[in-house]
Amino acid sequence: MNILLTGGTGLIGSYFIKKYSSQHTFTVTSRAPDKARRQLGGAVTVVKSVDEINNISAFDAVINLQGAGIADKRWSAQRKQTLQNSRWQVTEKLAEMIMAADKKPLFVSGSAIGYYGPRDAEPVNEEGTPKQRDFAVELCQQWEQKALAVSEQTRVVVLRTGVVLSAQGGALAKMILPYKMGLGGPLGNGTQMMSWIHIDDMVRAIEYILHHDTIQGPVNMTAPGPVTNKAFSRTLASVLKRPHIFKVPVVVLKTAMGEMSSMLLEGQAVVPDKLRNHGFEFNYPTIRAALKDVT
Template sequence: MNILFTGGTGLIGSAFIKGIGQDYHYTVLTRQPEQAKCILGPKVKTITRLDALKDLNAFDAVINLAGEPIADKRWSAARKVKLEQSRWALTEQLIQLIQDSNAPPQVFISGSAVGYYGRQGQQPITEESATPHPEYSHTLCKVWEDTAQAAADKTRLCIVRTGIVLAPKGGALAKMATPFKLGLGGPIGSGQQMMSWIHLDDMVRALHFLLQEEACQGAFNATAPHPVSNREFSQTLARTLNRPCFFKVPAFVMRGLLGEMADLVLTGQAAIPKRLQDHGFEFEYPNLVPALRHTLQG
């Protein structure tokens, strides 16, 4: 199978390519081809621009995970433009290439995030049950998803709404674990906000499942079936690291540090992977305690 991959050098993309390599041939869109080959191996092909392609007839699948990290910097007007264009414009280019293809890829897997739902309180939500809350994370993801939706008349489309990915290196967990390792960790804000998370291994397996299962199409929550509150996550993380969980970070401090972006950590949603499970996907790490132990202790 020939796969065109955007975001292939990122946390999820690199884990997928290195973990699900057999029988697949990857072409990775990257601005740094040599670095990409160092990360992913010499057998991976690279392209630096999508306009180097006239169509996607040569590809059996497209996995589109590219996008500027949403939580790396404050959301200034300029930063929002980068977040949007890195997702929307690139997806528009892929859609045009699919439309220009006489033999388009059999499946188009496109990224999104549970931020699509906005703040949802503590009530569990599924792909069909939630009414999204109108805020920036929702707008960013909705336009991204709506853009990808234009491929549905030409190929099987799967949109992946990803939660917090737990990985031993990189990603959100490394940032969250640092204050705990220093003995300064604790809940953020009220601690009642829900956190939808997924182990990196299950994230990779879920993408592979969607790639292979022809009955799968539409939106899927890529989250473990047991979301937890920020307080429970903090306490579990502290126990896993054998560190205290005494300190609480007030909401006003987070807003002062992060501005509007603080909404990502002060609010949340309990997203349940109903559609993945309905199609028969089984999680290796459905519960937080073993997921964190495996991630942090090996």
């Protein structure tokens, strides 16, 4: 396939290109084209933005993963605006380009399990709706709506992504540091649910979606075994052969991270019903198998 990929230098995008470079032709957007070429290799075409794409009909699929890092900085009013604009604007632009195209490519666009808002341990599939509203809910809902605006013109899939576990960085790199120092333990009371996915299953699922035309709309990109934060932290400590002693108090997280601490202290038990119902099989269905591979 000929694929336009935004966010191609990020954790998921770069892994996808590396794994499937022989199966697809990639055009990637990056504000630092030279750096992107060095990272991704000479076979990838790099442009500064989607504004440089003159004919989106030339692509079989558009994969939109662009967006500022949700956990990179505290959520000030300015940072929230950046998080919104970096997702909403490019998604809206791509939808407009697809709408105007003679031959409309498949549109696969990012989202996150934050769509469901804070929930209890009851499993939630793609039919679930938020029980509470917060910044992440609003961010994801608007993000999805802008992509789904062209769902009557072409197949649209939105990727409700959980915590991606990778040896190359991302959330896991930040989680591991306290354990390596012997200070690992659950966050708060540890009962909050954590929905995760191994990076290899993540990109395999995207590839699966590209080739299965009956998959459309929201898709939960999570492993079938969500766990409590306490179970995750205990398993991580076990895999690393490090202590699991220190509970991180809620007040410490809220003081250090502000509103962003809700991402760690609240959660959802998200299950990938749509992927499983369409025959996708996970290579890393359990948290122990996933953590053993990436640590």
